[in-house]
Amino acid sequence: METKLYVLNNFISTGIIDESEDRLIREASRIIAAGGLCAFPTETVYGLGGNALMKEASRHIYEAKGRPSDNPLIVHISCMGELYPLVKCVSDAARRLADAFWPGPMTLIFDKSELVPRETTGGLDTIAVRMPSHPVASRLIKYAGVPVAAPSANISGRPSTTSGSHCMEDLDGRVDAVIDAGSADIGLESTIVDLTGERPMLLRPGAVSREMIEGVLGVSVGLDAALKGPLADGIAPKAPGMKYRHYAPKAPMTLVTVAPKGEIAGGDAPRTELERIAEKIAELIREKKGQRGRMALFCSSECSDLLKAGNVPLEGIDIKISGSRDQENGLKGIAHGLFDNLREFDADSVDYIIAEGYSERELGTAVMNRLKKAAAWHIIYV
Ligand code: TXA
Numbered sequence: 001m002e003t004k005l006y007v008l009n010n011f012i013s014t015g016i017i018d019e020s021e022d023r024l025i026r027e028a029s030r031i032i033a034a035g036g037l038c039a040f041p042t043e044t045v046y047g048l049g050g051n052a053l054m055k056e057a058s059r060h061i062y063e064a065k066g067r068p069s070d071n072p073l074i075v076h077i078s079c080m081g082e083l084y085p086l087v088k089c090v091s092d093a094a095r096r097l098a099d100a101f102w103p104g105p106m107t108l109i110f111d112k113s114e115l116v117p118r119e120t121t122g123g124l125d126t127i128a129v130r131m132p133s134h135p136v137a138s139r140l141i142k143y144a145g146v147p148v149a150a151p152s153a154n155i156s157g158r159p160s161t162t163s164g165s166h167c168m169e170d171l172d173g174r175v176d177a178v179i180d181a182g183s184a185d186i187g188l189e190s191t192i193v194d195l196t197g198e199r200p201m202l203l204r205p206g207a208v209s210r211e212m213i214e215g216v217l218g219v220s221v222g223l224d225a226a227l228k229g230p231l232a233d234g235i236a237p238k239a240p241g242m243k244y245r246h247y248a249p250k251a252p253m254t255l256v257t258v259a260p261k262g263e264i265a266g267g268d269a270p271r272t273e274l275e276r277i278a279e280k281i282a283e284l285i286r287e288k289k290g291q292r293g294r295m296a297l298f299c300s301s302e303c304s305d306l307l308k309a310g311n312v313p314l315e316g317i318d319i320k321i322s323g324s325r326d327q328e329n330g331l332k333g334i335a336h337g338l339f340d341n342l343r344e345f346d347a348d349s350v351d352y353i354i355a356e357g358y359s360e361r362e363l364g365t366a367v368m369n370r371l372k373k374a375a376a377w378h379i380i381y382v
């Protein structure tokens, strides 16, 4: 199949969708409405969109991604009116979260209505729904006139796609079209909150943090088992997708981070989290230095500066700066480039990756969730 590529150059440079681009979005929306597949930008990551009400379209999505069909799809809407036909009921908690964070990077789980085929929900009686804020996504869904099922637009098991070129890398020849609108703002998939049980549960951390959700609901939000560590045999995560090996670069990765207790004193002066992490990374580098294979380091600019200042032998190491720990922007820069960096490690054919960890609060929780999975839970706590 030939994949049509719609590049929205004016949007990429100005953030405004011009008339000709609007026509391209309409063309893409007709592909989706008719049962075809089109990858499109959202503010989190790119999605691989199909008509959520057509079984066949959902089947094709699984096929194109090489994704197991028991892993349900997120259904995207463009306004609240589109939610009601898809679900049994909208609880007060759901309404409050939707008011606070939609359109935006949050997905809510509801009991599904009869309208939605089980193929779309991976055989479940529940449905994940999200209203994205990206203007291209929002128009595409509105023009399609149907809810749009869209998993992340990557081949199953690879890091999610955060640009049109990532989508082409993974899906060229496998889907009808790709809309390229530049790089995705957030770079990590949406927060998933399950509201179908007694207690609200966080199934996947994202840019809408657990703290923000608790702030709106006024109750504590539970953490699904899949977020706490590798799952024991026989235990299924609530979000079926969280059980699959994900975001994993081909080379083994070791994540160095602090146990979530904050700063502890070491030696004469208290040392920061970063100093402790950098010291362990330096030790690993020295230990691995004589071994064969290409070593890679994935760290913040601050960590790399510390290593250089400590005369750690860095020559020959593939160093990718994940971003800055700078407090003002939090970890936004690191989240934004995360999947792109992980994809590059594969392209560089490295043999072993050491990655720096970050504090698990706010967006840091989402960044660390993806890093832990990329490291297949191989974590050294310092
Ligand atoms: O940011 C995002 O959420 C992106 C963009 C495209 O919107 N989409 C995305 O979809 O990340 P995907 O398919 O890669 O991840 C969906 C996750 C999976 O872990 C899946 O198991 C979970 O959502 N999920 C979907 N429906 C569910 C349900 N009914 N109950 C529990 N988990 C569900």
Ligand code: MG
Pocket (backbone or CB within 6 Å): 151, 152, 160
């Ligand atoms: Mg995905």
